Amino acid sequence: MFYGVGHGGLEAILLGGIAFYAFFQAMAYRNADLGNLVPPEQLQLARAQLDLYWSLPWYTALLGALERIFALTIQMTLAVMIMQAFVRKKASWLFLAIAWHTLVDAVVVFGVKTWSIFVVEILVGFMALLSLAILWRLRSENDSSTAEEVVSEDRDSRTALPPRPRRYSIDQIERSRYDHNS
Numbered sequence: 001m002f003y004g005v006g007h008g009g010l011e012a013i014l015l016g017g018i019a020f021y022a023f024f025q026a027m028a029y030r031n032a033d034l035g036n037l038v039p040p041e042q043l044q045l046a047r048a049q050l051d052l053y054w055s056l057p058w059y060t061a062l063l064g065a066l067e068r069i070f071a072l073t074i075q076m077t078l079a080v081m082i083m084q085a086f087v088r089k090k091a092s093w094l095f096l097a098i099a100w101h102t103l104v105d106a107v108v109v110f111g112v113k114t115w116s117i118f119v120v121e122i123l124v125g126f127m128a129l130l131s132l133a134i135l136w137r138l139r140s141e142n143d144s145s146t147a148e149e150v151v152s153e154d155r156d157s158r159t160a161l162p163p164r165p166r167r168y169s170i171d172q173i174e175r176s177r178y179d180h181n182s
Contacts, residue, residue, distance in 0.1 A: 011068070029046075029050055063118075069128075073132060076135065
């Protein structure tokens with residue numbers, strides 16, 4: 001699960017950083033004389049892009065953050081599903097994870113070309129909720145261990161002998177020292 005969090009978290013940080021950088025650039029260029037910054041043949045396009053950026057409603061910038069939360073949820077579920085392939089020794093979990101990832105990506109790619117971004121985000125949000133349901137279901141299956149099993153495992157770990165301490169010779173200790181002069 002931490003792999004999914006790490007992968008999704010890193011992706012969120014990188015994409016968030018790029019969006020934050022773009023926001024600061026837009027702020028810096030908002031009232032700047034673009035004629036000194038942009039080649040003359042690209043000046044009209046640069047102005048049009050800035051005008052479009054500032055004409056969007058404020059909440060459209062938050063859609064990216066919301067999408068990252070949804071993606072993080074889905075990626076955690078995918079990581080757990082892949083882990084199930086190894087824990088349960090069933091390759092079908094790997095194929096299920098690939099199929100779920102493919103379905104999510106297909107909905108996004110098809111939806112962006114067909115519907116508005118708001119419809120796509122609602123669909124991805126629904127898929128994130130389904131992913132949470134999958135996680136919950138897998139969690140409840142894994143929590144089926146009884147109290148007796150936990151107690152017996154704990155009892156077994158207490159009866160095991162601790163490892164004997166390793167003895168080091170004076171020569172081994174001397175060779176392991178850090179010599180700051182060399």
